[in-house]
Amino acid sequence: MIRLYGLRMSNYYSLTKALLIEKGLEFEEIKAPPAQKEEYLQRSPMGKMPSIEVDGRYMSESLAIFQYLERLQPEPALLPSDPFAAGKVMELVSHLKLDIELVARRCLPELLFGKPVSDETKEQVRADLAQGIKAVSRLYVCDPYALGAEFTLADLYSYYTFGLAGTLASKVAGIDLLADQPQIRDLIGRLAERPSIARVTVETAG
Ligand SMILES: N[C@@H](CCC(=O)N[C@@H](CS)C(=O)NCC(=O)O)C(=O)O
Structure with missing residues (x-):
């Protein structure tokens, strides 16, 4: 166990x-x-x-x-069997972690602990997030999953990255992270209904 x-x-x-x-x-x-x-x-x-x-x-x-x-537990696989496609999943996951999640997290002290983040930091976060979003939007397929026909690890990282980063961006940095990314926004909406994610959400709330 x-x-x-x-x-x-x-x-x-x-x-x-x-x-x-x-x-x-x-x-x-x-x-x-x-x-x-x-x-x-x-x-x-x-x-x-x-x-x-x-x-x-x-x-x-x-x-x-x-x-x-x-x-x-190889099945169900969360990486495609094609080596290049598997690499592309890890590429998107890496950018989500490094260029979205970690950037937005600089605002976490203000949201979580009421410790104000400086205007300079917020400005930098807005600029870095804008670049990060542009970067990941080049990689997304969103039809129907993050990178195409198969549900992969990139979908899980997408859902849980944009959940926290979106909240930090709007509540602390004052921006709508996915304002110009309707295809990613729709993907996140579809993923919210996936049974594994929906169960986690219900149990977190309960
Ligand atoms: N790179 C780590 C990040 C884990 C992480 O940042 N966890 C946060 C909560 S989401 C945490 O434990 N923060 C408490 C701390 O930094 O002291 C992973 O992918 O698991």
């Missing part, structure tokens, strides 16, 4: 939970707020969530966990 550590409010925790559901794997959720205590750092060396425990061994980082789960 796989144990999933973290909090349901975390987008990366939610992504990993949706991944476990997609794979049809049994798992147990363990509530564990991020911490810098030794016991926590053994599971996740940066003290972040999520992490998993398998037979007394630990792993952090959602992408590493994905790699493990994809090999543990």
Whole structure:
């Protein structure tokens, strides 16, 4: 049995939970707020969530966990069998993580802890997000899934990246991240109805 550590409010925790559901794997959720205590750092060396425990061994980082789960439970596959297409999935995931998610996260202290972010930082975030959105929009197919006919890891990262980044962008940076991207907005709407994602959403709210 796989144990999933973290909090349901975390987008990366939610992504990993949706991944476990997609794979049809049994798992147990363990509530564990991020911490810098030794016991926590053994599971996740940066003290972040999520992490998993398998037979007394630990792993952090959602992408590493994905790699493990994809090999543990190859079906249903979340990467295309074609090597180039699989690389394209990882390309989009990388840009979503580096050029959207991490950029928007610079605004997190203000949203989460009421710690104001400077106008200079907000300006930079707006500029960097504009570039990031332009970049990822070149990669999306959105017909019907992020990169075409197959549901892949890129769909999970899309849903959970734009969820948090969209909120940060509108509430802190004052912009609509997907204003000029109706095809990505529609994709996110379709993905919200996917059973794995819908279940995670209901359980997070409950
Ligand atoms: N790169 C990590 C990011 C994980 C992450 O940023 N987790 C956030 C919550 S969504 C966290 O634990 N933040 C608490 C902290 O930074 O102390 C992944 O992909 O799993």
